[in-house]
Amino acid sequence: MFDFDDYELWFVTGSQELYGDEVLQTVADHSREIAEYLSNADEIPVDVAFKPVLTSPREIEALVHEANADADCVGLITWMHTFSPGQMWINGLRSLDKPFAHLHTQYNEELPWSEIDMEFMNTNQSAHGGREFGFTASRLGLNRKVVVGHWKAQRVLEKLGTWTRAACAWEDIRGAKIARFGDNMRHVAVTEGDKVEAKMQFGCTVSGYGLGDVVEYVDDVTDDEIDATVSQYETEYELAPSLREDGDRRDSLREAAAIEVGIRTFLEDGNFKGFTTTFENLTGLSQLPGLAVQRLMADGYGFGPEGDWKSAMLTRAIYVMGQGLEGGSSLMEHYTYHLTPGEEKVLGAHMLEISESIATDPVSVEIHPLDIGGKADPVRAVFDAETGPAVNASLVDLGDRFRLVVNEVESVEPDEPLPELPVARAVWKPKPDFETAIEAWIRAGGAHHTGYSQAITSEHLKDFADIADVEFLVIDEDTEIAAFEKELDWNEIRWRLDNT
Numbered sequence: 001m002f003d004f005d006d007y008e009l010w011f012v013t014g015s016q017e018l019y020g021d022e023v024l025q026t027v028a029d030h031s032r033e034i035a036e037y038l039s040n041a042d043e044i045p046v047d048v049a050f051k052p053v054l055t056s057p058r059e060i061e062a063l064v065h066e067a068n069a070d071a072d073c074v075g076l077i078t079w080m081h082t083f084s085p086g087q088m089w090i091n092g093l094r095s096l097d098k099p100f101a102h103l104h105t106q107y108n109e110e111l112p113w114s115e116i117d118m119e120f121m122n123t124n125q126s127a128h129g130g131r132e133f134g135f136t137a138s139r140l141g142l143n144r145k146v147v148v149g150h151w152k153a154q155r156v157l158e159k160l161g162t163w164t165r166a167a168c169a170w171e172d173i174r175g176a177k178i179a180r181f182g183d184n185m186r187h188v189a190v191t192e193g194d195k196v197e198a199k200m201q202f203g204c205t206v207s208g209y210g211l212g213d214v215v216e217y218v219d220d221v222t223d224d225e226i227d228a229t230v231s232q233y234e235t236e237y238e239l240a241p242s243l244r245e246d247g248d249r250r251d252s253l254r255e256a257a258a259i260e261v262g263i264r265t266f267l268e269d270g271n272f273k274g275f276t277t278t279f280e281n282l283t284g285l286s287q288l289p290g291l292a293v294q295r296l297m298a299d300g301y302g303f304g305p306e307g308d309w310k311s312a313m314l315t316r317a318i319y320v321m322g323q324g325l326e327g328g329s330s331l332m333e334h335y336t337y338h339l340t341p342g343e344e345k346v347l348g349a350h351m352l353e354i355s356e357s358i359a360t361d362p363v364s365v366e367i368h369p370l371d372i373g374g375k376a377d378p379v380r381a382v383f384d385a386e387t388g389p390a391v392n393a394s395l396v397d398l399g400d401r402f403r404l405v406v407n408e409v410e411s412v413e414p415d416e417p418l419p420e421l422p423v424a425r426a427v428w429k430p431k432p433d434f435e436t437a438i439e440a441w442i443r444a445g446g447a448h449h450t451g452y453s454q455a456i457t458s459e460h461l462k463d464f465a466d467i468a469d470v471e472f473l474v475i476d477e478d479t480e481i482a483a484f485e486k487e488l489d490w491n492e493i494r495w496r497l498d499n500t
Helices: 017-040 057-069 086-095 118-123 126-139 154-173 195-202 211-219 223-236 250-270 291-298 309-322 434-444 458-468 481-498
Strands: 008-014 047-050 073-080 100-104 145-148 177-181 205-209 274-276 302-304 329-338 345-349 364-367 379-382 388-397 402-412 425-430 449-453 471-475
Touching (some): 008 057, 017 047, 017 073, 017 118, 073 126, 100 126, 100 154, 154 309, 154 458, 177 211, 195 309, 195 402, 205 211, 223 250, 274 309, 302 309, 309 329, 309 449, 329 425, 402 434, 434 481, 458 471
Parallel strands (some): 008 073, 100 145, 177 205, 177 274, 274 302, 402 471
Antiparallel strands (some): 329 345, 345 425, 364 379, 402 425
């Protein structure tokens, strides 16, 4: 579904002809060495390609046009080894259609105090040149990542790696297609939004399809395909007795397999990266897709229930950012609370559709009634989520802009087993505390549907929001309501001014 090997970053170094050939050769040698080191760093998941040192406006513009046209290039890392006059960069940066990170570093980690002369000073002017470049980008009002420190430092590599993952998610979502099976859940506000604006802001297309379109695919699934999928279920999960080969609900498991194969084939044929369903429109399906959605999410498809296409976009982006990191990601929903003073927690779940990528072992596949939807009992995977740090993120449409709200949380074990709750679920303590987190979330307009991840951090999501140029709000250990309210007010002014 996604492969970092398909992408690369370009390492772009700025200088000028003023310094002469010998200095420029040194600049190129240093730049090539840094690019190679970054490319081999485990923290950065894509190759970093060295590009020739840029010394004129024409060279800068030519490289930018080349980067814009290169589908493999997800962004630039810019470094000013010496002093590269800012006006040389204006036209190039104004036309740049890729994200960029400004790496403010220098070749040497330590100063050779006893040997420093003016030749050394003229050659190693990153402290000087980086400020000129930074001013130019700020004057142009450009979003970018600024990473400060020596290029071998662990923290520098981690920050560049985080930004790289966000840049890859941005490249992946631009041009992505989301299939919307049915419409929005009736009368619900937060799951709706402006799909034209989404195309303008993210480059993502959301297209509606009738249930009949996917039902045709389900009906065409062969017995051999069903047998092969059911065999996977038997290998990967603990099947409830009624779903086993001699069980009285075996046909329901086969129907679930047919739904999975049908939806998967539809998505593959249409080159979709995400989809939505709604329990209010299941015409032609025997049961609400449960296990199918859980498995498709684990394989990388974004998903949103009740027509929530913004959650489908977000869960896909979160999946991409977390690839290769420890922990999974999923659609999630704030469902109910544990309100014992001092022990407040959120129980997150959905009717059925939580990705198995966040599960603890064992994962059981069961069948139970569902009181809404008016269809046959659906098959679903049941499990508890892994414990540990996680984030919940919500992408909402405020009418004049998109807002990304993130809460840092700690996933914990349920206080007691949940034998009567036959769905996948997670329990978490929101930061900084329950009352502050929930009030801030509600004041920010965060939705009940979220993208939940144990793999990425709020920094990944901040970088993604900056690249996408959408408002970002984080609720973390340092959040205080008074300051958060002021941030909301300041953001309102800023974004309203941007839209006038």
